Amino acid sequence: MTVTAPDSMPRGSIALIGGGPGDVDLLTLRAVERLRAADVVLYDDLAGDEILSFVRPDAELIAVGKRAGRPSPRQDEVSRLMIDHALLGKRVVRVKSGDPSIFARTDEEISAARRAGVPIEIVPGITTATAAAAYLCTSLTKRLVARRVQMVTGHDVDGRLPTDLDLAALADPGATTCVFMGKATFAELAEKLIARGLSGETPTVVVESLGSPSTQVMAGSLTEIATRLAAAKPVGPCLILYGAALAGTELRTPSGAGE
Ligand SMILES: C[S@@+](CC[C@H](N)C(=O)[O-])C[C@H]1O[C@@H](n2cnc3c(N)ncnc32)[C@H](O)[C@@H]1O
Structure with missing residues (x-):
């Protein structure tokens, strides 16, 4: 698989990527690029572990799962974490299960990033x-x-x-x-x-x-x-x-x- 250099993602930006259903070979090439470029990765508990194998060893991994019935960070805390890291100049990747546009509270993360003036992109995944x-x-x-x-x-x-x-x-x-x-x-x-x-x-x-x-x-x-x-x-x-x-x-x- 050919991937581009980490500079494909600007410093101080956020990419919300669709992790698909968990099979690593159903990730898009763009999602893999962003994972390789990331300095900080926030991931859901529904995102498969194998997906995280693309992350550089020196990148920071933060679990922000929201499985119903289990304690998990609040949505505003997740948005805050992403933004704080981006404002420090980090390339922040947020992995979501399936596609980020389907029941993933992506709208709230986009709004928070825009309010903070942080560039954000969506990388679709297979719902x-x-x-x-x-x-x-x-x-x-x-x-x-x-x-x-x-x-x-x-x-x-x-x-x-x-x-x-x-x-x-x-x-x-x-x-x-x-x-x-x-x-x-x-x-x-x-x-x-x-x-x-x-x-x-x-x-x-x-x-x-x-x-x-x-x-x-x-x-x-x-x-x-x-x-x-x-x-x-x-x-x-x-x-x-x-x-x-x-x-x-x-x-x-x-x-x-x-x-
Ligand atoms: C917060 S929604 C995320 C949906 C996701 N963005 C998508 O496009 O599939 C979580 C729900 O998606 C479904 N889901 C996510 N991953 C799944 C999986 N691996 N197997 C079955 N259902 C799954 C379940 O209904 C689960 O309660």
């Missing part, structure tokens, strides 16, 4: 939603079946199912829906979707810990998965996908791990 589709060897859109893809959070600031979800959109049988941060609230969401007219038979898949050796897939109907997920209480991060486009997905997982 878990499309990485999950690839892992399952399926497509999120399907001609005449799924004309729309929607990404939604199942988790409000207090960890509950958001009360302002657009349930009509989420119950659209012609959409494929990707639910982020929804493992704890999915039973409640499924109940609301069914009440809105979505069939309990809608194909549903949970992908846990994608991009790690412990990736697990659970597949079944909306009703089944809601019950099984509530009982299984998976520990790893989970992406939940549902919609008619996912029919038969369980037969197409690379490892045959789906049920």
Whole structure:
């Protein structure tokens, strides 16, 4: 792999890079360049360890994970850390899981950097939603079946199912829906979707810990998965996908791990 010299990233700047789903070979070349150039790297606990292998040994590594339910730095502290280091002339890289533009509080970090007059760039990554589709060897859109893809959070600031979800959109049988941060609230969401007219038979898949050796897939109907997920209480991060486009997905997982 050819990478450019560290000077590809100016001193005193911040790069928010998408770490993708965790597989190191799904990083972009630009993300690798920025990691190699970095003097300081702030990383989420969902960013795979292998990704950090690109960082120079003399660079400072700072863990700023925000996994739900665990103590972690506040968002303003994370922004402050990035900015303080950049103002000291460091090249600061912030690694985020998946893509920085999807449920990653990137907007807050951009605003903080702009307020401080620190140059910031975004390096896109592969979001878990499309990485999950690839892992399952399926497509999120399907001609005449799924004309729309929607990404939604199942988790409000207090960890509950958001009360302002657009349930009509989420119950659209012609959409494929990707639910982020929804493992704890999915039973409640499924109940609301069914009440809105979505069939309990809608194909549903949970992908846990994608991009790690412990990736697990659970597949079944909306009703089944809601019950099984509530009982299984998976520990790893989970992406939940549902919609008619996912029919038969369980037969197409690379490892045959789906049920
Ligand atoms: C804060 S959001 C970050 C999303 C990320 N920016 C993206 O584009 O995928 C965290 C949520 O993303 C999903 N997620 C992130 N990494 C995952 C992984 N390796 N396996 C399954 N789901 C994952 C889970 O729903 C998790 O609760």
